[in-house]
Amino acid sequence: MLNRFNSITAKFFLILVPTIVVTAALFLVVYVYLKNKDLNTVLNDRISLNASLHANAVAEPLWTFNYDAVKQTIKTILLHPEVVCAEVLEPDGKYVHSWPEDNCTQVFGEELVHTDKLTLHNQDVGILRLFYTKEEIYKTLTRDIQLAAILILLTIFAASVAAFIALSIIVGNPLAKLLNSIKNTKPGHMRPMVQQTTNDELGHVVDEYNRMIELEQSHINELETAREQAEAATRTKSQFLATMSHELRTPLNAVIGISEMLLEEVEEKKEEDYIEPLNRVSRAGKHLLNLINEILDLSKIEAGKMDLIPEHVPLKDFLEEVRSTSIPLADKNNNTFIVQCPDNIGSIFADPTRLRQIILNLVSNACKFTNDGEITVSVKNREIDLTDWVEFQVRDTGIGMKLDQTENLFEEFTQADSSTTRKFGGTGLGLAICRRLCDMMGGSIDVESESGVGTVFTFVLPSVGKMQYAK
Ligand SMILES: Nc1ncnc2c1ncn2[C@@H]1O[C@H](COP(=O)(O)OP(=O)(O)O)[C@@H](O)[C@H]1O
Numbered sequence: 001m002l003n004r005f006n007s008i009t010a011k012f013f014l015i016l017v018p019t020i021v022v023t024a025a026l027f028l029v030v031y032v033y034l035k036n037k038d039l040n041t042v043l044n045d046r047i048s049l050n051a052s053l054h055a056n057a058v059a060e061p062l063w064t065f066n067y068d069a070v071k072q073t074i075k076t077i078l079l080h081p082e083v084v085c086a087e088v089l090e091p092d093g094k095y096v097h098s099w100p101e102d103n104c105t106q107v108f109g110e111e112l113v114h115t116d117k118l119t120l121h122n123q124d125v126g127i128l129r130l131f132y133t134k135e136e137i138y139k140t141l142t143r144d145i146q147l148a149a150i151l152i153l154l155t156i157f158a159a160s161v162a163a164f165i166a167l168s169i170i171v172g173n174p175l176a177k178l179l180n181s182i183k184n185t186k187p188g189h190m191r192p193m194v195q196q197t198t199n200d201e202l203g204h205v206v207d208e209y210n211r212m213i214e215l216e217q218s219h220i221n222e223l224e225t226a227r228e229q230a231e232a233a234t235r236t237k238s239q240f241l242a243t244m245s246h247e248l249r250t251p252l253n254a255v256i257g258i259s260e261m262l263l264e265e266v267e268e269k270k271e272e273d274y275i276e277p278l279n280r281v282s283r284a285g286k287h288l289l290n291l292i293n294e295i296l297d298l299s300k301i302e303a304g305k306m307d308l309i310p311e312h313v314p315l316k317d318f319l320e321e322v323r324s325t326s327i328p329l330a331d332k333n334n335n336t337f338i339v340q341c342p343d344n345i346g347s348i349f350a351d352p353t354r355l356r357q358i359i360l361n362l363v364s365n366a367c368k369f370t371n372d373g374e375i376t377v378s379v380k381n382r383e384i385d386l387t388d389w390v391e392f393q394v395r396d397t398g399i400g401m402k403l404d405q406t407e408n409l410f411e412e413f414t415q416a417d418s419s420t421t422r423k424f425g426g427t428g429l430g431l432a433i434c435r436r437l438c439d440m441m442g443g444s445i446d447v448e449s450e451s452g453v454g455t456v457f458t459f460v461l462p463s464v465g466k467m468q469y470a471k
């Protein structure tokens with residue numbers, strides 16, 4: 001989330017202000033150092049000037065041992081505010097007089113002392129020692145620092161305000177416009193172009209952004225055209241398939257119907273020579289009809305025309321119906337058909353036609369690939385990831401498959417191996433349809449098999465139905 005504190009302007013500001021403050025502090029330190037040095041030089045000059053100005057005035061009375069006059073002169077030296085104590089000594093260092101303290105060194109220490117030799121007629125007559133203070137310097141320095149600090153603070157403030165305004169105009173505003181354009185695009189609408197206001201890097205970004213919008217729009221237009229074309233093609237395909245399947249099914253049903261009628265007749269008349277050929281005609285017709293139905297189903301799913309009509313399906317009744325349809329199939333290869341299901345299985349919210357189609361597809365496979373064995377359909381409720389599912393299983397004790405044969409089983413037109421088609425017929429579409437239907441109903445399907453032992457197909461569907469309705 002973008003707010004005032006993590007905007008580019010704020011970040012830049014966070015860098016800028018400390019930099020200015022540190023620079024100003026450094027400047028202040030250098031200023032104080034130089035100013036201090038300067039004031040000290042001035043003070044030293046003043047003290048030595050003072051000393052040399054009064055040297056003669058002290059030397060004269062000292063030469064004549066007029067100590068009262070010495071005292072008077074010392075007092076005048078002390079009129080200068082920076083001098084706090086003055087001391088006169090004889091050339092050999094003997095104490096003569098000091099003012100205002102008796103022992104200047106004891107009171108003021110030896111640190112700030114200016115010593116001058118007193119000479120008269122080229123002869124040393126004594127020593128003048130002036131004790132001074134830096135209080136004045138410190139006062140001046142403090143005042144100057146305060147002034148400088150105020151000036152610096154005012155400058156920082158003014159510079160910050162100016163930088164903030166400049167940044168907002170140069171960076172903040174163009175970026176905000178760009179962001180608004182990106183954010184305020186309504187779905188399905190073209191993004192608005194951003195007006196280019198600067199010719200710096202940001203201006204180039206805006207330029208590129210506008211170019212991107214144009215490119216995006218032209219891609220969208222291309223995709224739109226492609227989609228319309230694809231939709232038109234799909235409509236044509238579906239139309240074609242619907243017409244074709246009708247055209248194919250009508251004569252095929254006639255072939256199957258008439259061949260069965262003839263079969264009944266020749267069976268009655270016991271005309272053995274015709275029974276086998278007529279049987280073949282009938283089987284081939286049914287196979288062809290099944291193939292057409294499967295291709296039509298798959299095309300419908302692919303074209304998104306397979307509409308699911310979900311309803312509450314009581315599973316007990318549903319399985320009874322499956323049993324009655326499956327028993328004749330199982331009987332053909334002398335298989336036993338078993339249904340396993342708990343009494344309180346309840347119901348599932350799903351499309352019963354498609355559910356039946358999946359189970360019967362699996363059962364018909366199981367019956368086809370099993371001889372003298374067992375076909376078991378079992379159903380139970382399961383909870384996976386806190387969701388209720390119904391698990392269906394079709395198990396057989398037939399020929400089974402090797403692991404590599406099961407890998408692409410759910411792809412269209414895939415059979416376990418090429419001999420299957422020769423031996424058992426089939427198209428390789430049944431399982432592909434099963435998987436597509438499971439997907440559409442929000443579930444999934446899986447297989448486990450062992451060659452020579454048998455096969456188990458398991459599919460799960462959500463109990464309450466999460467169907468993706470075909471568009
Ligand atoms: N219960 C089963 N036991 C052994 N093989 C099976 C079984 N079910 C399916 N298969 C293998 O999977 C292939 C694909 O099945 P399917 O998609 O229904 O196509 P079809 O039944 O038309 O061959 C079958 O040809 C067969 O090789």
Ligand SMILES: [Mg+2]
Pocket residue numbers: 361364365426430431
């Ligand atoms: Mg099949």
